[in-house]
Amino acid sequence: MSANRILVVGGYGAVGATVAAMLGGWFPGRVVVVGRDEARARTLGGVRADVADPDGFRRTLEELGDVAAVVLCVEPPDSRVARVCLERGVHLVDIGATWRLLDATAALHGAAAASGATAVLSVGVAPGLTNLLARRAHEAVGGADRIDLTVLLGAGERHGADAVRWTVEGLAEPPAGAPLRTTLPGHGRRTAHPFPFSDQHTLPRTLGVQRVTTRLCLDSGPLTAALFGLRAAARRPPVRRALTASFSRIHLGGDGFALRADARRGDRHAACAVTGREQSRFTALVASYVTRELLTGTPSPGVHHIEQLPALSGLPETLTAHGLTVWRPGGPAPEA
């Protein structure tokens, strides 16, 4: 194995497997797949490690030596693994979607800056592409007072187990705001429901916008209504377990996704959107391009959300080569 290894943690999961394949193509011989299943990791030439055990993770880094970057394709329970990486000067790419955890990692900015490491947070589809769209719409109105983000996911896609668990947990949180009807390219006018994507917490700080709302709908209207109809019941753990099990087994609908950002400042309004297929694949593509930028560009040390790095602002256009369609502010309206 060559020097300057790249650890892909969760590297045989729905997102991680594509990240490992992409990075393996760009950086031959440098990718190490990591997961808790030793046999599975070893089959892929990787090693066992558990992000819930930061001391064990530190030992893994020490044993491997010369690790340039860690790509977290699984959410650790806290920010201790991030600290282990950043204090050692190891770059970090984190596809995590839980705002409290992102905040805890953002608090490691000083440690990262001191070691010369860079961490990029809000990497993926939502958060990730949503953050980049929000920034575009924000700039198009000359600094928004309010941003509304809408995410449509395909109920037919085989989302990874960890992503399904995260989504069902989000459903159990008390809704912030009311449903909104909006047009999503390729899907017509849809009702999207308040959902706690991390952007609503992080974007007010990174963009200086007073109010950011985030909403979710599925490609199937009836399934969206059924899902959000179960919102109150989902506060009970047995209901969440049942929902997680059904979403992992039942795949009704397509694999397309759509993201839309609407920014408002007084009576000014700007909208932009993207559509694509397979959110897991696009989450992996975003993570791979971000990692490549960290390893080949000149990232400034510290912890940043994706929309804070100018070098990544054109990523939606880069991803058109992989099937993403982009509606820019000021261009044709993102209507069906």
Ligand SMILES: NC(=O)c1ccc[n+]([C@@H]2O[C@H](COP(=O)([O-])OP(=O)(O)OC[C@H]3O[C@@H](n4cnc5c(N)ncnc54)[C@H](OP(=O)(O)O)[C@@H]3O)[C@@H](O)[C@H]2O)c1
């Ligand atoms: N930002 C975004 O847009 C976005 C989009 C999709 C997903 N996500 C996030 O990405 C994460 C992964 O999603 P996914 O769909 O790829 O899930 P997945 O298919 O369940 O994959 C998770 C992977 O992580 C490994 N893993 C689980 N717990 C671990 C631990 N404690 N230590 C080390 N490895 C561990 C799993 O293998 P073992 O169980 O064998 O260890 C598996 O390889 C989720 O946290 C999800 O919320 C973010």
